[in-house]
Amino acid sequence: MLNTNPSVCHKVQMPFLAQNNIDLEIKRDDLIHPVVSGNKWRKLKYLLMDAQAKDCKTLVSMGGNWSNHLHALAYAGKELGFNTAAFVRAHEGQRLTPTLEDCRQWGMDLIFTSRVDYAQLRHSFQWNHFAEQFPQSYWISEGGFSELAIKGAEEIGRELEQEYDHIFVGTGSGATLVGLAKACPESLVTGVASFSGAEYLHAQLEPFLKPQSNWRIDCEHHCGGFAKSNSELDSLVEEFHHHNDVRLDKVYNGKCLLAVKSAVAQGRINQGSKVLMIHTGGLQGMR
Numbered sequence: 001m002l003n004t005n006p007s008v009c010h011k012v013q014m015p016f017l018a019q020n021n022i023d024l025e026i027k028r029d030d031l032i033h034p035v036v037s038g039n040k041w042r043k044l045k046y047l048l049m050d051a052q053a054k055d056c057k058t059l060v061s062m063g064g065n066w067s068n069h070l071h072a073l074a075y076a077g078k079e080l081g082f083n084t085a086a087f088v089r090a091h092e093g094q095r096l097t098p099t100l101e102d103c104r105q106w107g108m109d110l111i112f113t114s115r116v117d118y119a120q121l122r123h124s125f126q127w128n129h130f131a132e133q134f135p136q137s138y139w140i141s142e143g144g145f146s147e148l149a150i151k152g153a154e155e156i157g158r159e160l161e162q163e164y165d166h167i168f169v170g171t172g173s174g175a176t177l178v179g180l181a182k183a184c185p186e187s188l189v190t191g192v193a194s195f196s197g198a199e200y201l202h203a204q205l206e207p208f209l210k211p212q213s214n215w216r217i218d219c220e221h222h223c224g225g226f227a228k229s230n231s232e233l234d235s236l237v238e239e240f241h242h243h244n245d246v247r248l249d250k251v252y253n254g255k256c257l258l259a260v261k262s263a264v265a266q267g268r269i270n271q272g273s274k275v276l277m278i279h280t281g282g283l284q285g286m287r
Ligand SMILES: Cc1ncc(COP(=O)(O)O)c(C=O)c1O
Pocket: 038, 039, 068, 069, 143, 170, 171, 172, 173, 174, 175, 176, 177, 252, 253, 280, 281, 282, 283
């Protein structure tokens, strides 16, 4: 498996925290590996072990132009001796994003897929239809969502050395949120949706967490949609960098911090509370 660094927690400095007597820490999963950083490694670890145990040769997945998931998968696959292939929501003739350029350089076979076909793959995917095209292969769903990804995300919570009243994490598929909520039943875990219209996620994730109720999805801080930003988000990320010398991406982690700030302003986090946010990486997408 990959060599990874420990993920440390440290205190966050921000004026709104001091003014409200809130103790916010950040868990630096972004530092666990220079490429396969943040929750990417957490979600891939057990999937890749499973693929190895099943003697699969090729890892196949799907993602968009700036996918942190494909970026991490291409690198990890190369390091661990797998071939990799991915259905990519992009046009064959378009200029590759730096993310896809890296993927290709690391040997990933990019299969360009139209928006319509991509949506169909997402909703009616049947791996056995592709068995001939990809012999001895292992399918990893979009964003890596799976029981094994959740198992890996649980390790984020199991590493914590103290209990927190609240834990916040940026959310796409919800695998990291589910893992954290399972591992930290004493905390209220909030997954901050990075995209609009994420209300459906609640019903989708509930079966994985029943009967637990220590989790919620924040659908109010997507800032206009996936990879969209606004002046409030831009200045919060800059202010965070100024006070902490840590970069946050605006797709997941900036929105996560925005949700923490709103929850404090709305009095949903009590004074004196201990709060943790997970830095899930994703900085490659800012290029
Ligand atoms: C940097 C980053 N943070 C958070 C997430 C959301 O993780 P999940 O899909 O487990 O909700 C992703 C997507 O995988 C991501 O790339």
